[in-house]
Amino acid sequence: MAPDPTATEPAATEPVMPRATPTGPEAPEATIGTDAAFATEAPPTAVQHTVRNISELRHFFRTNNVPIFFIGATPFNLLGLDRWVRNFSYISYYDSWDGAHPRVFTPVNKPYVEFESGEDINNWLLLNAEVRARMNLNVRPGVRPKVAMVFFNEETERICRELGYDLILPAAELRHRLDSKMVTTKLGNDFGVPSVPNVLSKGSTYAALRADADAASLGKNLVVQTPYGDSGKTTFFISNEAEWDNHCEDIIGDDIKVMRRIKNLPVAVEAVLTRSGTLVGPFLTELAGYSELTPYPGGWCGNEMHPEVLSATQRTRAMELVKAMGDGLSSEGYRGFFEVDVLVDLDTDEVYLGELNPRISGASAITNVTAGAYADVPLFLFHLLEYMDVEFELDIDEITERWEALSGADVWSQMIIKENSDVVQQLTQTPATGQYYLDSSGAMVFNRAALDWHMLQNESEAFFLRIHGPGDYRWHGSDLGVLVTKGRLQVEEGGVSKLNIRAKHFIDCLRAGFDGVPLDEDGLAIFTPGPGVKSQW
Incomplete structure (x- = not known):
């Protein structure tokens, strides 16, 4: 049962997060975002016409009859996209909802495996018998399920070919080449996109x-x-x-x-290279290197979207930079989603290419809840459109201009919370996935189970996606979870960005909800029995 918001809670100086027993997914609401999950699919024999505007694009995905899966350690990057796309679901290694999310599937049989990379996790999932049975469930003859993911390699492509899945991403060989910072820099120079x-x-x-x-x-x-x-x-x-x-x-x-080394403002922007041109999404500032969130100096640990991310002049230059990068990538045979890190020199106001990430990125979660996404559709749907069996002719420049005009309508933030100590433990207690709020005493309290962050209303609310749960292990640098909220998490002091008081309070509250036991030299959890408890080990 959700706590009474009017109840008196302990003082904010002693963070408390009452654990609530999940009661299942929240009831769907009749909004444009949830329509797709309950819409009737297009008849298999329906003739597909050329998609020429946003209304037709919405209808196409609202009646989609081809299974589309996002596969990964967590569904975080594209969580909530199923609100717009019928037959869109998630295959996840970690089940953050303990079975309560109707569109997230996690295999039950998960023997311990020391994964070396995100690619290893995704390939393991593709080969898992439970996952294969789920992905092939009720698939009509002749239909090839579509598969998207953040990390993949040539082995992923081989597995998908054998299993009859369409991996709707650029070739792994091309992606790997473009992912190199050396190649990105050289290509940027060729495309007229300068680096620092x-x-x-x-x-x-x-x-x-x-x-x-x-x-x-x-x-x-x-x-x-x-x-x-x-x-x-x-x-x-x-x-x-x-x-x-x-x-x-x-x-x-x-x-x-x-x-x-310059005094810079790091800005992230996602874009989609389509046959109709390069569509540019909203600009987001980055959270980077905060010791409260990550043990890696300079390491990315979140994003913010707000109206003052860039000045009008900086925004225009950054848009030109991203479009030029997209046009150049077209000549390399690339198509679909990509993310660009832009660096603004705060001393000279120059705008530079930072990095290119030829993939779905961590910024996608916020990109998909912008005012432009709700007015039209999320940015990633244009990537899906590029890989679906449908013709389209869209005015990409007009869509980009409209989204730019809407860029100041929303404020969203996210932060990725990593283990920043040298502890190695098996977790015994973790915060639950769901919606939280700051009560009248300032305490962070679990409010209710939730499928995603799309229903957050104000700065007093936040959505926490738990990654590691009870029984999992935490270690130096491991991901504990992700917090998404409306409102900002940084403040400017003397031209330097710092975590604000609200952000630090969220972090302290969430970290207080994690507890675990150390491991012995054989890697087994060491349990210390409490008073009156007989040890079973």
């Missing part, structure tokens, strides 16, 4: 690094990146030989990008 002043080099010695940086007039303070990395794990800040020594094992022998 840099030099491409080979990691060898500090003396060689300084020689290359001096020749390119990059200054004393440097940012060094290796070709591939996740959430800032391969971005290093080096100003002296001691800092080089701290990171050199991760740099030596790699191709590296050496950049001038």
Whole structure:
């Protein structure tokens, strides 16, 4: 039962999160977002006409009769998209709802596996017998289920070919090549999309690094990146030989990008390259490197969307940059969804290409709840359209302009909470997935079970997606969960972004809800019996 919002709770200085027994998914509401889940599918013999406007696009997906699956460790990136797309569901390794989400399927039989990557998790799911049975359930003869995911490789493509699935993503070989920061920088130069002043080099010695940086007039303070990395794990800040020594094992022998360190505003934007042109989504600021959220200096840990992300001039330049990048990617054979990190130099107001992520990204969750998404459709539907068996002719520039005009209508934020200590534990207690609120005393209280964050109304509410649950393990750098809320989580002080008091309070409350037991030298949980409890180990 949800707590009474008027009840007196403990003071906010001692965060308390009452655990509620899940009572199943919330009742669907009759809104444009939920219509697709209950709509009647188009007849199998229906003639598909060319889609020429948003109304026809909505109708196409509202009556979609082809199964579409998003596969991953969690459904976070595209959670809620099933509100617009009929027959859209999620295959997830972690079941954050304990079986209560009607569109999320998690296999019951999950023997312990030490996964090395997101690709390993997705391939394991594809090969799982329970997953295969679920994906083939009620599929009409001749219909090939569509599959989307964040991380995939050539083995993923091979599995999908054998199982008769359409992997609706660019080729893994192309994606891997474009994912390299070295390739991105070179392509950006070719497309007229400049990066922060840099030099491409080979990691060898500090003396060689300084020689290359001096020749390119990059200054004393440097940012060094290796070709591939996740959430800032391969971005290093080096100003002296001691800092080089701290990171050199991760740099030596790699191709590296050496950049001038600038005082910058990092901005993320997602876009879709379609046959009708490049559609640009909203601009989001980033949360990066906060020790309260991540153990990785410079590591991405969330996003904010608000009207003041960019000035009008900066927004225009950034839009031009992203469109130019999309047009250039077309010549490389790329199509579909991609994300660009844009860096705004706060001293010169220059706008630079930061990174290219040729995939669905962590920013997708907020992109899909913008005013533009509710006025039209979420950005990712244009990616789906590109890979579905339908012709379309859309005025992409007109849609982009309309979305830009709506960009100031919403304020949303998200933060990814990682384990930032050196603890290794088996979890015994975790916060529940669902909607929370700050009560009259300031305490963060579990309100109700919820399928996603689309129904949040104000800054006092938040949605928490639990990733690791009781019985799972937490370790240095592991993802504990994601919080999504309306309102901002950062404040500007002296030109520097910092987590605001509200954000820190959310973090403290959620971390207080995690508890676990340590592991012995054999990796087994060590349970200490309480008074009067007989040990069974």
